[in-house]
Every structure is written in C-alpha cells, then in structure tokens.
Amino acid sequence: MTFGITMGDSSGVGPEIVLRAFRDGELRYPVIVFGDLAVLEACNRRLGLGVSLGNAAGALNVADLARLREADITPGRLNAKSGAAARDYVVAATRAALDGQIAAVVTLPMNKEATRLSDPAFTGHTELIGELCGVRDVTIMLASEQLIVTHVSTHVSLRTAIERVKRERIQRIIELTCQAMAKLKEHPRVAVAGLNPHAGEHGLFGREEIEEIEPAVAWARERGLPVEGPIAPDALFYLAVRKKRYDAVVCMYHDQGHVPLKLLDFEAGVNVTLGLPIVRTSVDHGTAFDIAWQGVASIRSLVAALEFAARSCQR
Numbered sequence: 001m002t003f004g005i006t007m008g009d010s011s012g013v014g015p016e017i018v019l020r021a022f023r024d025g026e027l028r029y030p031v032i033v034f035g036d037l038a039v040l041e042a043c044n045r046r047l048g049l050g051v052s053l054g055n056a057a058g059a060l061n062v063a064d065l066a067r068l069r070e071a072d073i074t075p076g077r078l079n080a081k082s083g084a085a086a087r088d089y090v091v092a093a094t095r096a097a098l099d100g101q102i103a104a105v106v107t108l109p110m111n112k113e114a115t116r117l118s119d120p121a122f123t124g125h126t127e128l129i130g131e132l133c134g135v136r137d138v139t140i141m142l143a144s145e146q147l148i149v150t151h152v153s154t155h156v157s158l159r160t161a162i163e164r165v166k167r168e169r170i171q172r173i174i175e176l177t178c179q180a181m182a183k184l185k186e187h188p189r190v191a192v193a194g195l196n197p198h199a200g201e202h203g204l205f206g207r208e209e210i211e212e213i214e215p216a217v218a219w220a221r222e223r224g225l226p227v228e229g230p231i232a233p234d235a236l237f238y239l240a241v242r243k244k245r246y247d248a249v250v251c252m253y254h255d256q257g258h259v260p261l262k263l264l265d266f267e268a269g270v271n272v273t274l275g276l277p278i279v280r281t282s283v284d285h286g287t288a289f290d291i292a293w294q295g296v297a298s299i300r301s302l303v304a305a306l307e308f309a310a311r312s313c314q315r
Contacts, residue, residue, distance in 0.1 A: 001103035003309055004063075004093040005302075007035025008108030009115075010082040011074055012287025013297035015043040017108060019051050021299040022060045029310055030061075032102060034093040036085060037064040042073055047295045065092060075293035083114025090125060094132045097278040104279035104309040105129070108302065109287045124155070126273050129280055138275035139173055141180060141248075142257060142284060143308055144265035146241055148248040149257030150177045150274065161253035165195050165208050170216035173250055176274040178225045181248050183312050191236055191246040192217050192229030193256060199232040213252075268300040270308045279312045281305040 005027075008014025019040060021027050033040070037053060040062060044051050052059035067085035074082070093105045107125050115122045122128065130138045141150045152173050153161040174192065181188035192213060194200060200209035213230040220227045229250070231239070237260045240246040251257035261269055262284075269284035283301035291297055 001310070001313060002030040002032060002101075003306060004096055004102040004105050005031050005033050005306070006089040006093050006105065006107045007033055007039065007086070008089075009079075009086040009111045009287050010036065010039040010068060010072075011077055011079045011114065012109055012111060012289055012292050014086075014108035014287070015039050016047060016049075016293055016295060017283075017297055017299050017302050019044055019047070019049050019060070020295070021302050023049050023051050024299070026299060026303045027306060029306060031106075031306070032061045032063050032096075034063045034065065034089040034096075036066065036068045037062050038066075038070050039068055039073055042070050043293060046293060063092065063096075065089060076289045078111065078114050078117075078289075080114060080117035083111055083116070084118035086110040087115050087119060087122065087128065090128055091132060094129050094278070094280075097280075098133065103313045104281065106302070106305045106309050107280065107282040109283060109285060111287045111289075125280075125282060129273060129276065129278075133276050133278060135275055135277070137172060138273055139176055141177070141272040141274050142261045143270045143272060144261055144268060144304075146264045147237070147261050148181070149251050149261055150180075150248065151254060151257050152250070152252050154254045156254075158253065162195065162208070165212050165252050167212045167216045167219075170213055170250070171219050174216060174220045174225060174227055177248055177250055178220070178227065180272070180274050180312075185247055188226055188247045189245065190225070190227045190248045190250065191231050191240060192227060192250045193233045193236050193252055194230035195252040197232075197234075199230045267298045268304045270301065270305045272308065272312075279309050281309045281312070 153164040195208045196206035271282040271284045273280045
C-alpha cells in the first residue's frame with residue numbers, strides 16, 4: 001500500500017516535518033508527497049537535511065503540482081499563493097484516493113486564513129474533502145495511544161453546540177464511531193458522554209440526557225452496537241484512560257473531547273475524518289508559523305497519523 005501525504009501550507013511546518021520524518025526513517029510505509037518539489041528542495045537545503053527527492057530508489061517520492069516557485073516561498077508569513085497551493089494538494093490527493101491510486105490521505109496543516117484569500121468559502125480540510133467525496137455527514141475523531149474521542153459538534157459556539165445535541169445526530173456519531181473502532185480493534189467498547197454536570201442528574205441539571213442522548217444510546221444498543229451511556233463526563237475519562245473500561249468516547253462538543261486528549265498527548269494526537277469513502281487522517285496541529293523552517297517542529301503527529309491510516313486500511 002502507498003499512502004499520500006499532502007505537504008500543507010509551505011509557509012508553515014509541513015515541508016520540514018515530512019522531510020525530517022523521512023530522513024529519520026519514521027515513515028514506515030511507502031508514501032507520495034503531494035506538493036511542490038521547489039518548496040521541498042528549498043527547505044531541504046535551508047535545513048541541511050540531505051534528503052533525496054524524486055522517483056529514484058531510496059528517495060522521497062513527490063507528486064509535484066508545480067504551483068510554487070522558490071521565489072514564492074515566505075516561511076512564517078501569511079501567503080495567498082501558498083494557501084491556494086495547499087488546497088490544490090488536498091484536492092489532488094483526495095482524487096488519487098478516490099481513484100484507488102493511494103490507500104489513504106494523510107494531511108499536513110493548512111492555514112485557513114491564507115487559503116481563504118483565494119477561496120473565501122473555505123472552512124477546513126474536513127469540509128473540503130467531504131465535498132470532493134460527495135458527502136456531508138462527517139465528523140472528527142481524535143486519537144492517541146491513551147484516548148480516542150469523537151464529537152457530535154466541533155467548530156461552533158458552545159450555545160450552538162448545545163442546540164445540536166439531538167438524537168439523530170448522536171445516533172449517527174455513535175454509528176460512525178463504532179464502525180471506525182471495529183477497524184482498529186476486535187470487540188471495541190464505546191462510551192457516550194453526558195452533556196450536563198453529572199449527566200443531568202436525572203433531569204435536575206438539564207433534560208438533554210433524558211430526551212436526546214439516552215434514546216440515541218438505546219437505539220444503538222438495539223442494533224447491537226457496543227455502546228454505553230450517557231455517563232457523567234467528570235468520571236468517564238477516568239474510566240476510559242485509567243481503568244481501560246472504554247476504547248472510545250463520543251463527546252457532545254469540541255472541548256469536551258479535545259481538552260482531555262490534548263492534555264494526555266498534545267504532540268502525537270491524530271485527527272481522523274469519519275464518514276468518508278476514503279481513509280483520511282491528519283496531524284492534530286496547525287501551521288506553527290512561529291517555528292516554521294527552523295527544524296524544531298515535532299514529527300510525532302505525522303508519524304502517528306500515518307500509522308493510524310495504515311491500521312485503518314488493514315482490517
């Protein structure tokens with residue numbers, strides 16, 4: 001199997017991360033980098049990495065889209081050209097995955113502000129890839145060695161997130177989570193978090209658990225899905241991480257899942273898109289303009305994202 005890695009925004013840490021991970025022998029599967037050869041060559045020279053680029057044996061294979069010249073590169077600074085190019089890398093890799101040319105897509109970080117300078121409607125990797133795949137009902141899974149979480153809602157206000165805690169949406173996220181976990185482990189155990197303190201305390205602190213979450217869990221269990229809940233969030237993550245009682249947690253909103261996972265493993269978290277006809281994983285960090293092209297950015301999240309993609313394709 002060959003995996004596609006998108007280079008990300010050239011002004012960020014993407015180019016150096018893929019070069020350093022390859023140099024260090026941490027990319028343990030055949031890969032093709034969808035990006036710009038001129039950018040990778042420039043980064044390679046600046047950091048003195050000595051990585052061979054091209055199609056020769058032992059070289060890092062690059063699908064050169066030729067969107068940028070060396071003169072276009074501005075490490076650490078917002079750049080409309082690099083933002084547009086980063087979008088093109090994702091489009092090319094996604095189409096290659098849909099055509100069966102690569103087993104999965106692993107994405108390095110884009111800068112939303114830079115990409116929106118040429119595509120004002122752009123909101124993120126997930127939405128772009130979903131559109132290219134012809135699907136809308138997707139969600140984010142975050143994974144680390146210690147914890148896996150999915151989300152009923154992500155990048156919305158907390159007020160809106162509460163409004164989106166609805167039975168149908170919860171059912172779909174439970175279903176997607178169980179499907180994904182079945183590819184990773186035999187007999188997975190999935191827990192559903194409550195929304196309110198103490199999971200509502202039987203309606204004392206809110207009725208979302210009674211009216212929306214409990215019916216969704218009952219629906220899933222009737223269909224044989226390995227799910228329990230709703231469980232009070234303040235106890236649930238202890239049960240999942242310390243007691244190993246659950247393999248994944250369905251969370252009701254962004255920070256409910258992101259905070260514990262990033263506390264446990266900020267550098268090696270993996271972002272996975274569920275609901276696609278292809279496998280897509282991503283690093284769980286941004287472009288980090290402040291340290292771009294300095295040779296200090298961690299490669300751990302990229303290595304973990306590639307490993308997770310491989311595991312997802314093997315079952």
